[in-house]
Amino acid sequence: MKKIFAVTMMLIIAFTMCLSATGCTPAEEGGESGEYNLKVWCAELDQTMVEEMLYNYELANPDNTYNWTVQTVGEDVAGTRVISEPTTAADVFSFASDQLGALVNNNAIMAVPTQYYSTIADEQISIAEVAAKYNNQYYAYPYTYENCFLYYNKDLLSADQVKSLETLISANTGAEYNIGMDMDDAYYTSIFLFTAGMELFGADGQDVTDVDIANEYALKGCQYIADLGSKAKFNSIAEEEQATALKNGNVAAIISGPHMVEQFKTALGSKYAVAKLPTIKLDGKDTQMVSFSGVKLYGVNRNTKYPEECAKLAAFLANYDNQYIRLTDREFCPTNLELYAEAENSGVQAVEVVITQAEYTRLKPAFTQMSSYWTPMGTFLGGVFKKTQAASAWQGQLETIEAGLLGN
Amino acid sequence: MDYDFKKTNGGMKRRKAISKSAIYTILTILSICWILPLIWLILQSFGMEPDAPYQSTYGSPDILPSHYTVNWYVKLFTETEFPTWYLNTLIISLACMVLSTFFTLSMAYVMSRFRFKSRKTIQNIGLILGMFPGFMSMVAIYYIFKGIGLAGNVENWKQILALIMVYSGSAALGYYVSKGFFDTVSKSLDEAARIDGATNSQVFRKIMLPLSKPIIVYTALMSFTAPWGDFIFASFILKENSGAYTVAVGLYRWIAMAEIPAQWYNLFAAGAVCVAVPITILFLLLQRYFVEGITGGAVKG
Amino acid sequence: MTGSSNKASRFFANVGNKIAGWFRNFGRSFVGFFRKIPTNLKKFGRKIADGFVRFGRNFAEGDAGVRCSYFIMGSGAFAHGQIVKGLGYLAIELLFILYMAFNGVGSLAGLVTLGTNFTYTYYDVDLGTGIEVNVPGDNSMLFLLYGVVAVIVVFAFIAVYLLNIRSAVANYKDSVIGVKPSTFRQDMQSLFDKKFYILLLVVAFAGVVIFTILPLIFMILIAFTNYDSAHPETSGFTWVGFENFIKLLGSNDLSSTFFPVLGWTIVWAICATFLNYFLGVGLALLINSKGIKGKKIWRLCFVLTIAIPQFVSLLLMRSMLSEFGPIMNLLVQLGFPRTNWFETASSARLIVISVNLWIGIPYSMLITSGILMNIPQDLYESARIDGAGKFKMFRKITLPYILFVTGPYLITQFIGNINNFNVIYLLTGGGPFGELSQGAGSTSLLVTWLYSLTNDTGNYNLASTIGILTFIICSIVSLITYRRSSSTKNEEDFQ
16 A cells, blocks of 8 residues: 555656646746737627727737737626636726726726826716726726617507507507516616615715615515516516517517617517617606616726736727727717717617616616625515515515625 | 236237337337437527528527528538537547546556455545545646646647546546456456466456457547536636637537527537537447446446 | 235335335444444554554664665665665655755645735836736635645655655565565566556556545635635635534525525435436336337437437527427417426426436436346246246346346436536526525535536635535445445345
């Protein structure tokens, strides 16, 4: 036994010697000035577009040579990935605004150098400027704004019918369901609570101490959701099935975000139409639905070897020209003030609708406390919809969620 | 239970016929249940929306596509990274086949033929290790590989090497079935050879191996097919480096993590068929060895 | 009439007795296992004590060569003419000293502290634009890794050191008797002959140690830290002792997730294993019954599913069974209301068990078919001569034979199903999330929960804790069943 053990261990000693010898991630020297190896992360559907933008960037900087590595990483997880593996993560990455808090707290993102302040402060819409800021410091470069709106099949529903949720549900469309949305996702179900008057982190969403969820507004929203559960023509449809359902005519309308534009356009073809969110009847009054909104930004990895160059690249990717490309190519609503004003009449349906909806939105907070919001609220409101939560339990549940948000 | 043999011949025949047809019906229904999804997969890989040759058939109301095309296969091999993945997986599985078979058989032979002090201990260790969830060590392995420079921001071939090492490294733990097989080979052959003056290694090479064809084929088959289906380990170690993906990781990412699953749907079906066909052919050709391997090991197990 | 009802009641009484007996045995082995622990520990302790005694005695009784080798490894070999071996040992000693001087001591210290300097930043005025530069701090993960490696190296060195002494003693004893100590060439040759097993074993075993044992030790250690999403390795994590286990098993949010998941894992393992097994055996018997033509073709139909990579078939099933998928569409056309099977816990659980049947029955059918084909026909011949009917032959020969041979298989399947990740994760991702928290859903197994904790949220310490608990459960179950089955294995009687 000892002999086998010993000989085996000798092999392992040799192996581990190699391990120790090479040490941790080899320290690469920064490239000579003019040569850059940059890794960029973008969403899957953006890849071709981003590669073109990078090519244009190269043309704009002919004195330098660039070696690009473009990888597709979903924007909702890019931030987490950068935090957990800073050395292999991208140098410049696109992420959703609610991850900013975590990125800053984990020293994963590099602050915006002063020379780019004016681009953010003066040339972008105010909500984008707010989204790029954390603890009163700019950390990222905003480039698109998004919220929720209504997609519908214009062969089955008219533009008038989709103005109010009640008329939508009672319309005679011949489809199995008139309208569907993902009722297990707090991003969408919170709409009903916000419409009823609930606020999250204060009126402007920036006060981390102001958490008041277990109030009458939230309960009113919950009641509305519970009532929806009994409506036969309203159904909760998971996001991955929404396109199928629209295509087969199982559902006539869907409430979702602009990331579904390509899918729904393919699914509906010529019957594709969009509108801002309908109104719902609360206390007898028609109230416009209020949804979350979000901003997507480019961030620079704090561990990058080329901080200056990356800041320049990120600012480039978020500049006027590239926002214009996104507006026309991918129907992304720009954050640049000038473009935003023009986009309202640009004929790009999804963007026009986003702008119309813009005044009835609340920016997704970037506080790290939000991680205690999404899942608990999602499961709670999903339960309210499916009637697995008794009405008497709502108050208690809301208070638990509130405690979680405060105590974190 | 009383079984009356004294029934008339005619009645017996009829009962037999009824029970036979009942069995045939059940078998037919079950076979259809089993094969139907596979047929659906194959059809989807050829499926086409009418008048739109490159549009996905994801979510069509019809169960079977109405039109057919080979476009997906063409696109699979010309416009995607699938051929690279296929090649990667082929290299990995061939290397693993050789290495794993060697490790497993060595271990099994030793445990079967030799008696030494620590035999029981090693047996117990093997048993215990098998009870940990396999990918609990995923994170550790990733860091170990990163430390020696085979994971992270490295070239593709290094990452493929890492995968080969991961898949074949712990092959020795799967010695149980092979050991059962070796136990059935009579020891008198060994003794006769040793009386003639052969060393142990000669006994292994010249006598044992030729007799163990079924179990060698079984072990090789199992270790060859494993990398084609594993997406957990590979996707954790490779992360975003799509040039080094295996077929399993690539296909999985298409269908499960894509922003628009629809755009990859038929490609996924085509890719899956490309993976399934060679493996199925292998299995059919070697079915005999597969069954012998499982039962041979299990009998003595 | 009364005859058959008597028989029926006797049959049920038999079955009842057997089940009761099984439970009694289970309990007995369970208790027996724990009672044996102190005696085993005593045995182990005594072995260690003996080792120390031998250590001292060898020094006292050995010759100069032996005594020198306590300090300069290899001198025992040198003293008796084994140059190459001696050089080898000496080289190892030097390497070890070098390693400890440069890396080892630091790594060991780092193992305790797991890093003290963490990432900080400063404004680099040279860059002139107010950009903050990151100075990477200590990466706790690497500290842990190097520390473990250092510990292993130390242990390995001790083993080689003892080996060195032993060979020196053996040389001394040989010289006393008058036997010439073996030359290097002779040693090498014996590696291919008497000690062939070492050669084969070492290579195979080394792979296992590096790729299984080392990472496992690593992950077990992580279960005692606080390495989670709030403490990524770049910000440093530290030891927290048994805190994670207490959190998981105590009475709070985590434990109210852990025990339901554990319960469902066991229910799932039992259902999946036994249903697959019995239905597979039944199917094999059907195909194998007399007079059925085309046995090979029938078997082929079912075996096709084995050849397809599992994740392909599972993803396929998922899209077919989705709320707006083809099967649901078909049912809606036939008049059923549209339901989402993955939405409620009970229907999701039924779905996973059913799909698992689709995946698993071919395996057990194949094995049973193989066994059925191999049952020696003379057993049946002699039984028929004795006048046994068809059913009796089945009950007394076929069934026991099958049960006996596949008994161990059943046990391994049960353990495997506890860890059966693919089916659940690909079909439901853990199932409807609503009743449980912390990333676990209603169809989550311990392993899928482990995976989502690792991959999605980065709570590695919790994942490791769950892994360890899973292991403990599996090992208890298998230890008990293996002991029982090894005792029944000795009964080689079929008649």
